[in-house]
Amino acid sequence: MKGDVLLRGQQLTRRWGGLVAVDQVSIALLRGQVHAVIGTNGAGKSTLINMLSGEFPPSSGTVELLGQDITHWPQPRRARAGLGRSYQRNTIFPPFSVLENCRLAAQALQQRPWQAWRAAGGFADTLALAREAAQRAGLGALLDRPTGLLSHGQKRQLEVAMCLATRPQVLLLDEPLAGMGAEETDRMLALMDSLRASHAILLVEHDMDAVFRIADRITVMVNGTVIASDAPDAVRNDPAVRSAYLGEEHA
Numbered sequence: 001m002k003g004d005v006l007l008r009g010q011q012l013t014r015r016w017g018g019l020v021a022v023d024q025v026s027i028a029l030l031r032g033q034v035h036a037v038i039g040t041n042g043a044g045k046s047t048l049i050n051m052l053s054g055e056f057p058p059s060s061g062t063v064e065l066l067g068q069d070i071t072h073w074p075q076p077r078r079a080r081a082g083l084g085r086s087y088q089r090n091t092i093f094p095p096f097s098v099l100e101n102c103r104l105a106a107q108a109l110q111q112r113p114w115q116a117w118r119a120a121g122g123f124a125d126t127l128a129l130a131r132e133a134a135q136r137a138g139l140g141a142l143l144d145r146p147t148g149l150l151s152h153g154q155k156r157q158l159e160v161a162m163c164l165a166t167r168p169q170v171l172l173l174d175e176p177l178a179g180m181g182a183e184e185t186d187r188m189l190a191l192m193d194s195l196r197a198s199h200a201i202l203l204v205e206h207d208m209d210a211v212f213r214i215a216d217r218i219t220v221m222v223n224g225t226v227i228a229s230d231a232p233d234a235v236r237n238d239p240a241v242r243s244a245y246l247g248e249e250h251a
Contacts, residue, residue: 001031002031002032002197003030003031003032004030004031005028005029005030005200006029006030006031006065006066006082006169006170006199006200007028007029007052007063007064007065007066007083007170007200007202008026008027008028008029008063008064009025009026009027009028009048009051009052009061009062009063009064010026010061010062010063010064011024011025011026011060011061011062012024012025012026012027012048012051012052012058012060012061012062012063013025013058013059013060013061014044014047014051014056014058014059015059020224021044021047021224022044022047022048022051022058022224023044023224023225024061024225025044025048025061025221025224025225025226026226027048027052027202027219027229029170029200029201029202030200031169031197031198031199031200032196032197032200032216033196033200033201033216033217034192034196034201034203034214034215034216034217035200035201035202035203035215035216035217035218035219036202036203036204036205036211036214036215036217036218036219037049037202037203037204037218037219037220037221038204038205038206038208038211038218038219038220038221038245039220039221039222039245040222040244040245042223043221043222043223043224044221044223044224044225045204045221046088046174046204047224048221049085049172049174049202049204051063052083052172052202053075053078053083053085053172054070054073054074054075054077054078054083055075057071057072058071065078065081065082065083065170066081066082066169068081070083076108079108079166079168080166082167082168082169082170083168083169083170083172084163084164084166084168084170084171084172085163085171085172085173085174086156086159086160086163086171086172086173086174086176087159087174088174088175088178090155090156090159091159092147092155092158092159092162093147094146094147094148095146095147095148096146096147097143097144097145097146097147098134098139098142098143098144098145098147098150098158098161099127099130099131099134099143099144101147101158101161101162102129102130102131102133102134102158102161102162102165103126103127103130103165104162105130105133105161105162105163105165105166106126106127106129106130106133106165106166107126108166129165129167130165131143132164133161133162133164133165134158134161136161136164136194136195137157137158137160137161137164137191138157138187138191139154139157139158139161142154151184152179152180152184153180153181153183153184153185153187153188156176156177156180156184156188157187157188157191159176160173160176160188160191160195164195168199169198169199169200170199170200170201170202171195171199171200171201171202172202172204173192173201173202173203173204173205174204175204175205175206176188176192176203176205177189177205177207177210178206185207185210189210189213189214192214193214203215211232212232212236215232216231216232217229217230217231217232218230218231218232218235220235220238220241220244220245222244222245227240227241227244228240228241
């Protein structure tokens with residue numbers, strides 16, 4: 001149902017020795033919303049997304065997915081339970097086609113170790129899921145193209161498609177617009193908008209114009225702490241946020 005909290009982080013803290021990278025940050029991701037997390041380099045954004053996705057555990061605090069405590073779950077288990085994420089750098093298989101990349105992701109969801117003798121491409125349900133994911137991401141006409149020949153923007157779309165092939169309810173997108181031109185940015189924002197109704201989306205991004213175009217809620221981090229979390233207009237007009245990060249051009 002739209003508006004349901006699908007992923008919640010409570011009082012998340014991560015320490016690296018004497019360094020506190022994230023300090024008691026709480027965040028709730030709702031179905032039907034794009035929740036952006038912004039801040040300067042070193043603000044703790046990637047550390048936060050890594051704790052939510054299971055890259056490493058929090059030093060303290062909890063993570064809940066669909067109402068279940070997953071704080072100590074490894075990343076693969078979280079992925080199978082409905083949590084998908086993309087990374088700052090491309091994590092695709094360049095020699096393989098678009099369809100094969102999506103099939104590999106779908107195959108990770110639908111593992112069949114007792115049928116190891118069968119060719120992986122012979123499972124119709126896995127292929128159907130891979131095709132559907134590529135189509136939703138706008139790559140339906142490029143299924144047979146080697147991913148090494150895709151444009152930068154298409155590679156980022158493919159990463160989202162690979163997430164969709166695992167049937168997630170929550171998407172954690174780490175700087176998906178990095179390095180994109182205006183046309184590629186528009187395509188990615190349109191893709192996120194099309195996924196909004198059926199997913200909860202966390203967007204970590206430096207492109208402030210894009211953030212204010214797509215986000216329903218914005219959380220601002222500085223030095224590992226949250227200084228504001230509100231609707232875009234409220235964040236835009238927050239003096240502390242403008243002073244710490246946005247500058248007057250976004251006032």
